Amino acid sequence: MKGIKIRGMGRCVPERVVTNGDMAERVDTSDEWITSRTGIRRRHHCTGETHTSLCAGAARAALERSGVSPEEIGACIVATVTADNLVPSAACALQRELGLPGDIPCFDLSAACTGFLFALHTMECLLNASPRKFGLVVGADTLSRVTNWDDRGTCILFGDGAGAAVVECREGWPSIGAELGCHGDERLLRLPGVESGERSLISMEGTRVFKFAVEAVPWCMDRVLERSGYTLEDVDFFVFHQANARIIDLAARKYRIPPEKYYKNIAEYGNTSAASIPLVLSELEDMGRVGPGSRTLVVGFGGGLTWGGCVIEFTDGRV
Numbered sequence: 001m002k003g004i005k006i007r008g009m010g011r012c013v014p015e016r017v018v019t020n021g022d023m024a025e026r027v028d029t030s031d032e033w034i035t036s037r038t039g040i041r042r043r044h045h046c047t048g049e050t051h052t053s054l055c056a057g058a059a060r061a062a063l064e065r066s067g068v069s070p071e072e073i074g075a076c077i078v079a080t081v082t083a084d085n086l087v088p089s090a091a092c093a094l095q096r097e098l099g100l101p102g103d104i105p106c107f108d109l110s111a112a113c114t115g116f117l118f119a120l121h122t123m124e125c126l127l128n129a130s131p132r133k134f135g136l137v138v139g140a141d142t143l144s145r146v147t148n149w150d151d152r153g154t155c156i157l158f159g160d161g162a163g164a165a166v167v168e169c170r171e172g173w174p175s176i177g178a179e180l181g182c183h184g185d186e187r188l189l190r191l192p193g194v195e196s197g198e199r200s201l202i203s204m205e206g207t208r209v210f211k212f213a214v215e216a217v218p219w220c221m222d223r224v225l226e227r228s229g230y231t232l233e234d235v236d237f238f239v240f241h242q243a244n245a246r247i248i249d250l251a252a253r254k255y256r257i258p259p260e261k262y263y264k265n266i267a268e269y270g271n272t273s274a275a276s277i278p279l280v281l282s283e284l285e286d287m288g289r290v291g292p293g294s295r296t297l298v299v300g301f302g303g304g305l306t307w308g309g310c311v312i313e314f315t316d317g318r319v
């Protein structure tokens with residue numbers, strides 16, 4: 001089995017910033033409540049941008065960073081639950097926008113906030129069966145379009161954005177060792193589809209999902225460490241899905257992870273669903289906090305319910 005490493009990340013978020021103060025003008029809430037309960041201060045919402053334009057912006061940045069051309073891509077997966085259209089998929093739209101080859105699989109993957117990790121694992125499998133060595137994995141969501149503005153418990157949480165990774169697959173590299181799981185339960189976190197006849201708006205039992213997340217994160221971390229054989233000390237950086245700063249801080253405290261080894265950008269973006277993890281990775285790469293030679297343990301959880309974790313390494317084409 002060949003393994004994948006990230007060759008370059010990219011990201012794209014809408015220009016419009018919505019502050020907690022803006023939220024308080026729309027629903028019965030306050031900056032103090034949102035900040036103390038979630039860690040969120042701002043989020044970005046689409047106005048002129050589309051899901052496709054966010055994906056394209058992030059993907060172009062990742063291709064440029066990685067030095068890989070669109071013609072070299074062997075497969076494209078977009079993890080999302082809010083594509084502009086069900087058909088054509090976001091990945092097909094991206095293929096057209098970027099001029100990706102016509103003889104490669106391009107498709108969307110639905111695993112909510114864990115989507116990027118499901119997509120990385122799927123990409124590793126695909127590239128193992130492909131003569132091409134590069135893949136494009138995008139996590140993108142525009143949850144502002146499916147926000148229920150009558151529900152102050154959820155509307156303050158979500159932001160829009162896209163993050164992309166160009167990955168490379170090589171003989172001799174270790175697998176990312178993804179540990180993924182699902183538990184079908186539509187009561188806890190739901191976004192109705194066309195068949196339901198309902199308007200497609202998000203609903204969530206926040207406290208119960210919080211409880212699930214607090215248990216899922218260490219469960220995933222332990223499974224990933226056990227499978228990979230790495231210890232906590234072998235990991236250079238920890239990346240968590242940005243759903244709530246308190247969930248991240250609880251995990252960091254439980255594993256005694258020092259502040260310089262994990263990162264939160266939820267204050268700026270809110271919960272961006274499938275974009276959350278690649279947005280973090282892209283910012284960390286820009287800051288030089290992850291890159292070739294470093295090992296990152298990534299954990300995500302979300303609607304489905306879904307959860308997952310894996311170990312990510314970076315390459316500059318030499319290591």
Ligand code: UT7
Binds near residue numbers: 037154
């Ligand atoms: O990414 C997918 C996975 N999602 C998650 O991981 C989200 C996990 N859940 C959470 O992050 C938290 O449960 C929330 C941030 C969504 C909610 O925080 P909470 O501490 O669980 O609050 P709660 O829902 O228990 O509500 C506590 C109180 C309630 O008022 P009463 O009944 O105590 O009077 C709510 O009505 O806070 C009230 N409330 C608000 N007050 C001001 C709920 N939302 C708001 C609000 N502003 N926006």
